[in-house]
Amino acid sequence: MNSHQSANDQWAQCPEGQFSQLAKSLRRQTQRRRFLTISATAAAGSLAGIGLWSLVQTGKLGPFPGAGSVPSYDYGGITCEAVKQNMGQYISLQCAPEMIARIDAHIEQCLSCRHLIDLAKRQQEIKA
Numbered sequence: 001m002n003s004h005q006s007a008n009d010q011w012a013q014c015p016e017g018q019f020s021q022l023a024k025s026l027r028r029q030t031q032r033r034r035f036l037t038i039s040a041t042a043a044a045g046s047l048a049g050i051g052l053w054s055l056v057q058t059g060k061l062g063p064f065p066g067a068g069s070v071p072s073y074d075y076g077g078i079t080c081e082a083v084k085q086n087m088g089q090y091i092s093l094q095c096a097p098e099m100i101a102r103i104d105a106h107i108e109q110c111l112s113c114r115h116l117i118d119l120a121k122r123q124q125e126i127k128a
């Protein structure tokens with residue numbers, strides 16, 4: 001019993017106001033830290049955004065697989081659009097040899113065009 005009482009006495013001895021002052025300074029510290037964390041995260045986020053944006057702009061980022069509409073990508077000196085336009089002639093081997101070489105180079109790197117040509121070839125085989 002005695003030990004309990006002395007512990008309570010020690011608590012009471014704590015000067016009034018000291019604890020609230022300590023709490024105030026602690027709160028100020030955490031607020032400052034939170035602000036720093038937020039600004040650091042925002043800076044990192046915008047940096048990552050700029051990096052991704054410049055990758056897209058320079059075309060280093062390939063076509064997104066599974067994207068609904070595939071934008072024109074320039075592989076093998078020919079765009080996807082041009083590949084699609086010449087696809088029929090390419091499959092029936094009616095295109096100029098240099099066009100065939102270009103399309104071959106293109107579909108080596110462009111998955112979506114390779115897929116389209118594979119499908120078209122298979123349809124041609126079924127028809128023939």
Ligand SMILES: [Zn+2]
Binds near residue numbers: 114
């Ligand atoms: Zn393509």
